Amino acid sequence: MNAAQSNKMSQSNQSNQSNQPRQVGGAEPVLRLQNVTKRIGRKTIVDKLSFDVHTGEIVGLLGPNGAGKTTAIRMMTGLIGISEGDVQIAGRSIQKHFKEAIVHVGGIIENPEFYPYMSGYDNLKQAARMTDSVTEQRIMEVITLLGLQEALHKKVKAYSLGMRQRLGIAQALLDRPKLLILDEPTNGLDPAGIREMRDYLKKIAQAEGMAILVSSHLLSEVEQMCTRVVVIQNGRFVTEQHIGEQGRVGALPELQIRVDKLETARQVLEALETVQVTEVRESKSELICQTEDREVPALIDALRHADVAVYRISETKKTLEDEFLQWTGGNQIA
């Protein structure tokens, strides 16, 4: 290697280092959004959005209608320009190295659209011809994975929405992407279809070992399959939440206790140091209190000693849905 070459190489290494964001937790994120902004005219549709997605994660991008989810996804896939900031896929900028970045992405943006006059197979072949390495064998593999064998040679116009959705995922998976992006994949599906989709997405995430980003305006549809949700509203990042995390930060389990003597019960519980009474519901003769699991037996003993009859103890699980509505301020149309 001559001096000029090695000089060039070290330069490119340096520029690589300075271009790439600091790596957190060792692994490079599959998808990284850095202050991504989209302005159309004077309107800012997505405003300085930043988050990462790592391999093996299924991340939900949540927000009410009009929050900017689809716009954000279109920027990630290069369908629309980015006004400010950058999107990197496997370390490659979608703006500067479109082909190298997008090669790692499989996606369905909005509805899965195909050439209706062609068969499902012909549509997959169309997709395969736009890749460098997809073989006939891989096409058949994906077809089997999604159970499309029987509909394969039917024209796509005869497909149900659920079938089109599956074909959409099949085409997205063809080139073994590192990142699967699905925009509102449950739109228009019936509950059975939604469940089916959820199941095969989980299956695929395991089988193919990739990151999945799913956008939705309905948390309940994705919370069961996501490991993490990113919530946005009015184009801005609102919050990020891991799902299935034991003991969310700062939150004690909340109990709802129905008793006969409400006032006595309140006094008894307030006397206990480990219990915080947060609410008294006279109409239902119920107390709401917070305490740790290990304190619950003592709580019950105390009530019994005070001769309070306990009819029911249940945990008031604040669902993610409630929190989601809280984060996004209900269902207001922004």
Next chain:
Amino acid sequence: MRNMTRLIQNEWLKLTKKRSFWIPPLMLAVIGAGVTFMLYKFSTNVAEMDSVTVYLAGMLNASGLGQFVAILSIIGTAGMIAQEYAQGTIKFLLIRSRSRGQIFVSKYIVAVFYTLMMTLIAGAALYVSGGIAFGFGGTAAEWLNVLQQGAYGFVYALVYVTLTFMVGALTRSTGVAIGIGLASTMFSGIVIFREFYKYVLFPNADLSVYGTMGPPIPGMTVGFSLIVLAAYMALFIAAGYTVFRRRDVA
């Protein structure tokens, strides 16, 4: 290179897998045969032709079946870009590891193929029907003339197909593209006798006039027209290409 041929293959299949694909070529063949029959039956000076080559040379250019080649090619290719938007398949197309430039070029190449195919079909229909009517055969010089007139017909159609292709890329509407494409073919016959008009696309599109009626405006030559046409086509392609590459796909 392999990437490009496979993109072209994709585009060609998108056209040919449609059931309606066969309508324009069939129409062209029927029109070709029909026109030959009518001329043979009712036109005295054509019926006296002694060979198919003379007939072919007279019919392949824009004043003959070339006009139909242009119209049907416009209709056949106008939707190549607009349909992708209408079907929503544009997203499917653009989130692949292929540049928008490559996709645009592959589509244009297929539009050129289609126009060439239509020209050949017109030639074949006229040759078979004309051969039956006037007898097959012809001298080498006559065949050369046939090739020249065929090329003129092809260029004429291609100019308008390119214009239509650009309009399709700019407006994303098949209807508007066909409308503007067809309307513009009608301007070819109109000549405004002013100096500037020879730099306009329309009087230059039909190269066959130089052999029959002479230059539309004094001072024009085949070479001049070819340069003007090349400039316009380059402009159309550049405009379509630029817009297609930059546009936000919503």
